[in-house]
Amino acid sequence: MTIDKELIQRCQQGDQAAFELLVKKHERRVFGLVYQMVRQPSEVEDIAQEVFTKIYFSLPQFRIEASFEAWLYRITINQCYDYLRKRKREAQVTESDLSDEEAAFFERFGSITQPRHLDISKRLELRQTAERLLSVLPPKDRSLLILKEIEDLSIEELTQVFKSSASAIKLRLFRARNHLKAVYEKSCKKEKGKQRV
């Protein structure tokens, strides 16, 4: 039996120390995902607290044979959706555009240029550009891409989080990626248009 399952069983028997251990084991992961989704450092702790509170009250109904991590991701994402819905912040259309240098970085990043070789200001600039591009996507597409590319979940794991078939997940990924690429290419074209003027 995995550590999570053992802790969950102890929690289900009313052991509060086990729940504390469970929180400590997963808090970084929840903080990371919440931050990726909402991008508001000041809100991360409150949302993460809500996530663990929900988990505490729902643990009695949790089936021990199910994947705890998938359940944790699902609750975290739903909590982020709630927050984003309340905030009702409209997606910002990318007004500032990609420079050739940034575009080249996105095209090669990971294969040629390693992020640790970049200076702090360049990292900040790239991160802000990437965030701006991602902010145009609907939260459901963004959460899928974050889990796939940042949390490194496989297609199989994504099927458990979103309770969908592998083909449905692949289709959603295909659409989300093409949407993001269209936003990226629009930003590149704008920059080229400006250069011509």
Added chain:
Amino acid sequence: MSHQNLKGWLEDYAENSLSAEMTQDLEQHLAMCRDCQEQLRTIRLTANILRASSLDEAPAPAAGFARSVFLAIEQQRENYFFWSPLRLVALKAVPVMAVLAVALGSFAYTQISSELNAQQLSEEPLLETSLELSSKWGQEAAVFSEQISQDKEQVVSTLLEAETLPQEQGKESK
């Protein structure tokens, strides 16, 4: 293997989860398929954008985060346990309400359709009666117009008589 099937392998290829044989098949296809090449480029490009968005560190949980979760749980416990049974009842009531709605809907449908049938049946004799009436009125109208034509003939003949009578009287007096 079709293009669509091979295109469906691209996500697995990008995450290195294809078997050696499948990888070889896909790479052979990729060498000559521009559409799949473009989709693979999209997968890599979007992965790069996502990775770039996570170049900064998320805020780290404070040392007492687990304690603050317990405080939040204690604050919500009373509220949760008050509403929890009601929530359970509401959850159980949803399928019952759905079944009732379907039953009521089908009952209403059968009632309305039977009423419509009955109305159709009762409308048929009315139609017959109206047809009978119209034919009767037609006959009456024919008789009436015949009478009028006869009356007209009589009037014409009376007028003619009236015209010819003074002329005859004049002749006689001469």
